[in-house]
Amino acid sequence: MQTFPSFLKQHLQTHQLPAELGSVLESTVAACVEISGKVRQGALAGVLGEAGSGNVQGEDQKKLDVIANTILIENLKANPAVAGLASEEEDTFVACNENGGYLVLFDPLDGSSNIDVNISVGTIFSILAKPAGALETQSFLQKGSEQVGSGYVLYGPQTQLVFTLKHGVFVFTLNNQNEFILTNENPSVPEQTKEYAINASNQRHWFAPVQQYIKLLMAGDTGARGKNYNMRWVASMVAEIHRILMRGGVFLYPADKRDPAKPGKLRLMYEANPLSLIIEQAGGKSSNAVENMLDIRPEGLHQRVAVVIGSKEEVEYVNRLHQ
Numbered sequence: 001m002q003t004f005p006s007f008l009k010q011h012l013q014t015h016q017l018p019a020e021l022g023s024v025l026e027s028t029v030a031a032c033v034e035i036s037g038k039v040r041q042g043a044l045a046g047v048l049g050e051a052g053s054g055n056v057q058g059e060d061q062k063k064l065d066v067i068a069n070t071i072l073i074e075n076l077k078a079n080p081a082v083a084g085l086a087s088e089e090e091d092t093f094v095a096c097n098e099n100g101g102y103l104v105l106f107d108p109l110d111g112s113s114n115i116d117v118n119i120s121v122g123t124i125f126s127i128l129a130k131p132a133g134a135l136e137t138q139s140f141l142q143k144g145s146e147q148v149g150s151g152y153v154l155y156g157p158q159t160q161l162v163f164t165l166k167h168g169v170f171v172f173t174l175n176n177q178n179e180f181i182l183t184n185e186n187p188s189v190p191e192q193t194k195e196y197a198i199n200a201s202n203q204r205h206w207f208a209p210v211q212q213y214i215k216l217l218m219a220g221d222t223g224a225r226g227k228n229y230n231m232r233w234v235a236s237m238v239a240e241i242h243r244i245l246m247r248g249g250v251f252l253y254p255a256d257k258r259d260p261a262k263p264g265k266l267r268l269m270y271e272a273n274p275l276s277l278i279i280e281q282a283g284g285k286s287s288n289a290v291e292n293m294l295d296i297r298p299e300g301l302h303q304r305v306a307v308v309i310g311s312k313e314e315v316e317y318v319n320r321l322h323q
Contacts, residue, residue: 004029004161004172004180015167020081021148024102024127027082029161031075032123032153033178035068035109039121039155064115065089068108068123076104083130086140086301088270093301095135102148103128103140105301107270110152111236120156122238126274140269140301144294150274152238162245164281169245189284190248193311197232197240198252205256209289209321237266241275241309245282250310252318254289264288264306268298272305285315289322 005026012022069089076082076096083100086093088107104127111121127149128142151163159174171184196217220228232249234240240251255263266272276286276293286293286309296305308318
């Protein structure tokens with residue numbers, strides 16, 4: 001059984017990746033082990049419920065949102081290789097170590113509306129190389145294709161770490177000694193699928209191409225797609241993506257007619273980019289229904305985006321309907 005530290009050391013050497021990059025990943029993972037303990041204890045540790053505060057997105061924060069955010073910031077600040085970080089829960093970036101070579105962006109607890117009902121939540125992270133010069137917001141605004149690594153930790157029936165440093169995808173499971181053990185190497189997203197995930201309660205707000213797409217899927221084997229589809233919806237993107245990574249599927253959170261100023265609900269930098277890198281490394285595809293997700297040039301730290309991600313055939317089909 002290969003532990004995360006021994007695997008990482010070997011992986012860095014094999015692909016001639018910097019030791020500092022490995023240390024940034026290790027600091028992030030150490031924070032997630034600590035968060036996992038808090039999530040597991042739940043009501044026993046008094047960490048459930050509302051924090052009584054809001055984040056920069058205008059959303060009510062859960063106690064665990066705040067706790068997870070603090071744990072990640074403290075762990076990453078303590079690493080000399082981390083120059084700065086950005087969190088979905090913070091108004092702006094946080095400067096860390098002047099001589100650090102890396103930037104970390106994260107959603108400390110994705111799916112946190114599920115915390116109080118004991119449904120899977122997770123931490124999503126993205127690692128970028130820091131550009132030369134003084135640290136500023138622009139330093140973080142790199143295309144998803146420029147990420148040097150990304151990953152997530154899923155707090156579910158098992159706590160699992162999934163990451164890529166752009167040389168394959170690796171899945172680790174947390175044991176009773178709080179060690180991550182390699183349990184799946186290079187999972188592959190099937191090109192075709194019969195599962196889709198979308199919040200159907202928003203149907204009346206969707207634009208015509210998404211309306212058409214879901215209608216085609218719901219027609220089943222009597223329709224143009226010629227097969228029966230099952231719908232899934234967890235309301236936790238990290239859990240949805242993990243299911244797709246393990247067995248295929250497509251996840252959609254499309255733009256809709258409610259607010260023209262918001263081209264989607266999900267965040268490009270904290271959710272869409274890091275998860276798209278994972279899925280694309282595993283043979284899947286991702287887009288905003290118009291262009292490849294990883295090709296989008298970010299305009300702001302908290303930029304929102306439409307998301308279509310998963311099995312290649314479905315993502316390409318949705319893209320064609322939008323053209």
